[in-house]
Amino acid sequence: MPTSAIDGKDIAAIQAATEEVAICDRSLWGRIRVSDDDRIRFLHNQSTNDFQSLKPGQGCDTVMVTSTARTIDLVTAYVLDDAVLLLVSPNRCEFLMQWLDRYIFFADKVKLTDITSETATFSLIGPKSDVVIEKLGAKAIIGQPYGNHLLVKEEIIVAVGSGLASAGYTLILPASEKQQVWNQILELGAVELSDRAWNTLRVLQGRPVPDLELTDDYNPLEAGLWQTISFTKGCYIGQETIARLNTYKGVKQHLWGIRLNAPAEVGSAIAVGDEKVGKLTSYTETADGYFGLGYVRSKAGGVGLKVQIGETEGEIVEIPFVSHDYPD
Known part of the structure; x- marks a missing residue:
């Protein structure tokens, strides 16, 4: 890309x-x-x-x-x-x-x-x-x-x-x-x-793509693709794992948007203080500045969280393509 x-x-x-x-x-x-x-x-x-x-x-x-x-x-x-x-x-x-x-x-x-x-x-x-x-x-x-x-x-x-x-x-x-x-x-x-x-x-907007957000490291719930998943349809490839993650609310990381104050490199660690909490998966420059996508550990926080990517500072923001809410 x-x-x-x-x-x-x-x-x-x-x-x-x-x-x-x-x-x-x-x-x-x-x-x-x-x-x-x-x-x-x-x-x-x-x-x-x-x-x-x-x-x-x-x-x-x-x-x-x-x-x-x-x-x-x-x-x-x-x-x-x-x-x-x-x-x-x-x-x-x-x-x-x-x-x-x-x-x-x-x-x-x-x-x-x-x-x-x-x-x-x-x-x-x-x-x-x-x-x-x-x-x-x-x-x-x-x-x-x-x-x-x-x-x-x-x-x-x-x-x-x-x-x-x-x-x-x-x-x-x-x-x-x-x-x-x-x-x-x-x-x-x-x-x-x-x-x-x-x-x-x-x-x-946060649309995940293969090789960046869609890889062997992530599942569809972490990618925020809840709207693509039926929890009532019965067996399919990967169904047991997805059902278990949903039932026990076991999603450990989420895909978020990150508003950046400077350029950043895809693949870089996302940190809060000295602690690594995720990875930057995509990056782009816009007319309004710099923006990235990344997976961030659920326990670290969500919207409004201040993060560090190398020397670059960022803030976690909502992205409209994905959802992080467990269905009722």
Whole structure:
């Protein structure tokens, strides 16, 4: 993920994503089509959310985890009439194809297809996304729950959710339509948001990503991804560990935002006084200063806690993408 200082164009795009509407090309993200008769049961058993409660036209975020509930990827799933489409992180598609394939047994009717190269993905981000969506012919999706989606022109999926905490939509379309739809959205007033600006926004909002916040060192509860987890659906890979952590309130560290007074290096220890209490996992520079993400031990404190990262001072702040509350 890029972390260098943002330029004026990025600043303007982030402002558009905050106040108006921006568009980001997320075509580097992987797309896996899961089809055949057992597709829903299979995904229900392989990840944290409740697929069996979803109907075609609905969707959800879910986490792929190891048998010990360590995070592999945060995935967005869209349930179609004849398949489930998974939107996965840029560096995770091949790994997840192989990982999921290991759990398809002889009698299972499940087919995995990597459709990344033949499709494209855009995200519309910002409070004025509705205006663009309406002009694209997808007015019926406005106001619907996260993950709900519909087809425009029989080939463009328009889904609620920008991939960030910001309001917006995600479009998945044939690669052959990419340039035409991109140009159309720019003509409708959306401002182009670069990968670097996207990364700045995702750090500010706290969306965890593989290799940084989502690794073998952390579970989905520590990452604050409560909204992706069903505690009532029964068995799935990693379920026992997650259920135990929830039941006994055993989450020992949380992902937080950290407002910094100077640059800091990813991987650095987070300390309170002489005591190490966590690790900085992401860092970005913004128009307003410096900002990071990091895991901090629960006992050390939360919002308002003053921390030290090398010579840099910081303060723990809320990030909108994650939650730290145990469900009732």
